[in-house]
Amino acid sequence: MNCIRTIVAAGLVAASTSAFAADITGAGATFPFPIYSKWADAYKKETGNGLNYQSIGSGAGIKQIQAKTVTFGATDAPLKHETLEKDGLVQWPMVMGAIVPVVNLEGIKPGELVLSGEVLGDIYLGKVKKWDDAAIAKLNPKLKLPSDAITVVRRSDGSGTTFNFTDYLSKSNAEWKAKVGSGTAVEWPTGVGAKGNEGVAGNIGQTKNAIGYVEYAYAKQNKLTYAAMVNKAGKTVQPTIAAFQAAASNADWSKAPGYYVILTDQPGEASWPITAATFILMHKDATDKAASQEAIKFFKWSFEKGGKMAEELDYIPMPESVVKLIEKTWSSEIKS
Known part of the structure; x- marks a missing residue:
């Protein structure tokens, strides 16, 4: 932090x-x-x-x-x-x-782990409980994933970052949309709460096997490991200014x-999905x-x-x- x-x-x-x-x-x-x-x-x-x-x-x-x-x-x-x-x-x-998923996984470098909105939603629903779950492994065939339990971190306060994150999950995971939906504050099915982007970033940095979501500047400044994402076009994209601009151009x-x-879940092969x-x-x-x-x-x-x-x-x-x-x-x- x-x-x-x-x-x-x-x-x-x-x-x-x-x-x-x-x-x-x-x-x-x-x-x-x-x-x-x-x-x-x-x-x-x-x-x-x-x-x-x-x-x-x-x-x-x-x-x-x-x-x-x-x-x-x-x-x-x-x-x-x-x-x-x-x-x-x-x-x-x-x-x-842009908002990025961030993780604390030993041996995993920034941008190596790939996630989709569907899988991210299942993690936050508490359905995908371990890092070596088949849904994550399918997206990451070359990564050696630990069998450890996932510690889910989310916001505890009313948050616009949460609004956009849950809006994205609602667009990409039907069960999330039906059971939780989107908002600045939602009834989280699982997870540990932290206040502000600062709090989530601090929690991820200190908690092994954790996953959370923060604005990209917080990930970068705190040297957190961010995930790549599969976007609406089915392409795997890294969080870059070009990918953010591609989404924003819509x-x-x-x-x-x-x-x-x-600006979440915008079309385009180069678009970052949580802009x-x-x-x-x-x-x-x-x-x-x-x-x-x-x-x-x-x-x-x-x-x-x-x-x-x-x-x-x-x-x-x-x-x-x-x-x-x-x-x-x-x-x-x-x-x-």
């Missing part, structure tokens, strides 16, 4: 030392925390302004923005148009990334009310309009100058055409 916490700490220092000057507060998703922290640090150095962002999970972030206790909320589980209208909120995608943001787009966008929520008519406008300045700066930083952490910047749509949304829907 040390590596990811260093990134997080850098962002929090930038946030906390200038929160009083800028008075921008945000809370929510852990999925984008590494890049939000990096942006916050760079923005403070350039402008002298910062933000205070709490990485507490999408569910809690939604509750905080609905309660008007923060300037913005952050979620990987987008709200539907009806909910946005009811709560007087505006929503837009900020950056895209998105049609212009026709989606509230930019409600889910996701992460979203910002703000009030159309904020109580603290000065803080609201300061937040918009930060987001505008992040779109304009943060793309390279996002790519360095294996996130996908929003396309310029989408950024232009978002800027029009700010102008038309957020009162200054």
Whole structure:
């Protein structure tokens, strides 16, 4: 966990030392925390302004923005148009990334283990209990798999990462869809709970024979062993920026009310199957309009100058055409 916490700490220092000057507060998703922290640090150095962002999970972030206790909320589980209208909120995608299965298996290197959505669903249903189960062995004929029991790790908090992960399982495993379904929090059939992407990453790193799911930056920064996946086209793909972009290229943001787009299980031979966008929520008519406008300045700066930083952490910047749509949304829907 040390590596990811260093990134997080850098962002929090930038946030906390200038929160009083800028008075921008945000809370929510852990999925984008590494890049939000990096942006916050760079923005403070350039402008002298910062933000205070709490990485507490999408569910809690939604509750905080609905309660008007923060300037913005952050979620990987987008709200539907009806909910946005009811709560007087505006929503837009900020950056895209990917979720990867991670394991702690002795002798297995990153990308060597291959999993499918069907098998992953069966593991999380508790049907596939051991690493040398025939379903896993069939996908990995050349790997020597241990006969040990699988320790399943999942999120304990309301989570947008969980929303996208369970959405993918629902699309690729019929029994999972029927018995569990998708959501920011579900009735898990099995597994040990951990809080945040940080908690899951830490648990996997410390637990032999464990499997979990995290945003890719957490896997990379914590040097966790990620799995390759069989995608919708039946091709085995590695988690790479090119595979994430291949999935993201299917998105049609212009026709989606509230930019409600889910990127899991997209078509294309090169597509990573568990790709996701992460979203910002703000009030159309904020109580603290000065803080609201300061937040918009930060987001505008992040779109304009943060793309390279996002790519360095294996996130996908929003396309310029989408950024232009978002800027029009700010102008038309957020009162200054």
